[in-house]
Structure formats: structure tokens, C-alpha cells
Amino acid sequence: MAEPLGALLAATRQAFQQAGIAEAALEARILVEHFTGTERKDAIVNPDRLIGDAEVAALRAAVARRLAGEPVFRIIGEREFYGLRLRLSPETLDPRPDTETLVDLALPHARACIARTGSCRILDLGTGTGAIALALLSVLPEATALGVDISADALATARANADINGCGARFSTLQSDWSKAVEGKFDLLVSNPPYIPTNDVQSLDRSVREFDPRCALDGGQDGLEFYRLTADDGPRLLNREGVIAVEIGFDQKQSVADIFSARGFVLTDSVRDLGGRDRALVFHLA
Numbered sequence: 001m002a003e004p005l006g007a008l009l010a011a012t013r014q015a016f017q018q019a020g021i022a023e024a025a026l027e028a029r030i031l032v033e034h035f036t037g038t039e040r041k042d043a044i045v046n047p048d049r050l051i052g053d054a055e056v057a058a059l060r061a062a063v064a065r066r067l068a069g070e071p072v073f074r075i076i077g078e079r080e081f082y083g084l085r086l087r088l089s090p091e092t093l094d095p096r097p098d099t100e101t102l103v104d105l106a107l108p109h110a111r112a113c114i115a116r117t118g119s120c121r122i123l124d125l126g127t128g129t130g131a132i133a134l135a136l137l138s139v140l141p142e143a144t145a146l147g148v149d150i151s152a153d154a155l156a157t158a159r160a161n162a163d164i165n166g167c168g169a170r171f172s173t174l175q176s177d178w179s180k181a182v183e184g185k186f187d188l189l190v191s192n193p194p195y196i197p198t199n200d201v202q203s204l205d206r207s208v209r210e211f212d213p214r215c216a217l218d219g220g221q222d223g224l225e226f227y228r229l230t231a232d233d234g235p236r237l238l239n240r241e242g243v244i245a246v247e248i249g250f251d252q253k254q255s256v257a258d259i260f261s262a263r264g265f266v267l268t269d270s271v272r273d274l275g276g277r278d279r280a281l282v283f284h285l286a
Ligand SMILES: C[S@@+](CC[C@H](N)C(=O)[O-])C[C@H]1O[C@@H](n2cnc3c(N)ncnc32)[C@H](O)[C@@H]1O
Pocket: 091, 092, 093, 094, 095, 096, 099, 125, 126, 127, 128, 129, 130, 131, 132, 148, 149, 150, 151, 154, 176, 177, 178, 179, 191, 192, 193, 194, 195, 215, 216, 217
């Protein structure tokens, strides 16, 4: 039966509040707008607008999934990141707002390269949805990027995201076990690698453990495996004044800095995330 938009929104919000969902009002709005094809203003200006049976049924199914623990962005299959709309798929990480910190940290280095040379060649190792590379491309029209992942599903999603967001001509993809198959030199290497120690994956929050792909999380026994690989291969992949910018776990700054400095890199920049935790580091070759 058709139901009024305002009532659907109120009922969804109430169900989420009762279930103890922290951002009940926001998540209710995201689901209702997505499944009813409405915008924020519609529920305010026209709460009596009738929503048809099919949309109501789709919304009810989505609410049931959310109440069963599935994250809201997985349910709608997309997420906003750095002002871009990114599709998600089964083998992509749901990109987190904290990763925008890495984009902001890398940006001045890319701009400096463009000022120097007129362009910037970016390598994104473990690109997933393409979030980091595409965010950079969206604000750097002179830049190009190569997104690398081991997952063909993730690369297909990154490709679609590049096209949807108008960066398709400047973005290419490569399936590779980390940097093994990557050829050529880059001005900026960015990466948000899997960095959870293998034994800690089981104790992650259920919304992460069950809905983000394990391959995007598991960073090996001590969580640092992909930093070692990146630091080992960095000198081969970077132009002379090239820069590496990586996201890290909140307690990994010293360990990651040690790994890179043992391979001839110098830590030149770092930043904390919105919650005040160490989040991203920049390295230059000494
Ligand atoms: C933490 S996710 C980051 C995704 C995306 N860059 C972001 O920040 O939202 C790590 C990514 O590394 C990829 N990955 C894991 N192991 C890999 C490997 N051996 N070679 C290439 N990519 C790998 C995963 O598929 C996943 O997309």
C-alpha cells in the first residue's frame, strides 16, 4: 500500500533509534531518500507525498538489512568520498571519511610536482573503489593515475567510478599482486593498504568484519606486510623527486616510519585524522 514519505521517514528513524543505531536520523534519511528516489527537501516540503508499493517494499527490505547489522552504504551500494559518488561492490572496501585525510596530505605534494613539471603521475596501490586516486584526479586536471588491485571486481568498480565521475580518460587500472606487475615511474605513490594484523581481523566490529572484504583488511601477521612491500619497491617506482603517501593504523606511525627509513626514505610530513589519531605519513627518498 502506498504510504506518505514523512511517515516512512519517521518510522524508519524510530526503528533505528530503538535498535540503538548511533546515527539513526542520518541513516534513516539516507535509506529513505535512496529507496524512494526523493531528496532531503521533499520530506520537509511535502511529507504527504505518497510513495508507491514497490518503493515501500524495497525500503522495508533495506531497513531489515540495516537492523540485521549491514552498514547503510553497503545497502545502498554507494558512498560519497571527497565530493565524489563512488559505487561499492562485494570486493571493495567501503571508503572511510578518515581516508580523505590522506588525500589532503598528498595534495600539496602533487600540486608542487605539477608546478615543477606540468603534470603528476600517480600510482594508487590497493585502489579498491579508486577512492584516493579519483579524489586526487578530481581536483588535479593535469594529473593521471594508475589504480592497482589484486581484485578484478574492485578494478571494474574503480573503472566505473572513474567514468561516472568524469576522470575516465586520465585513469587506468592494472591487476597485480601489489606492485609486482607495475612498470614505469611515478611522481606520487599513494596507498591505503590492508593494515590489520591477521589475528585482529576476527575482533573487528561486526560491521567491518562481515561486510568489508578480508583481502582489504588483512595486513599479515603484524599488519605491516604491505608497507614493507611498498618501501622495498618504492625506489624502483618513483621519479627522482617522487613522494610516497600512506594511510596507517592509529598505532603504526613509528613502525611504518622505521620500515621506510631502513629503506632510505625520510618521513617529511604526517597528519592526524578527525578523531586525533595518527592517520597518514609522507616519505621522500633521502
Ligand atoms: C584498505 S583497502 C583500500 C581501498 C581504497 N584504496 C580505499 O582507501 O578505500 C586495501 C585494498 O588493497 C587490495 N589488496 C589487498 N591485497 C592486495 C595485493 N596483494 N595486491 C594488490 N592489491 C591488494 C584490496 O583488494 C583492497 O582494495
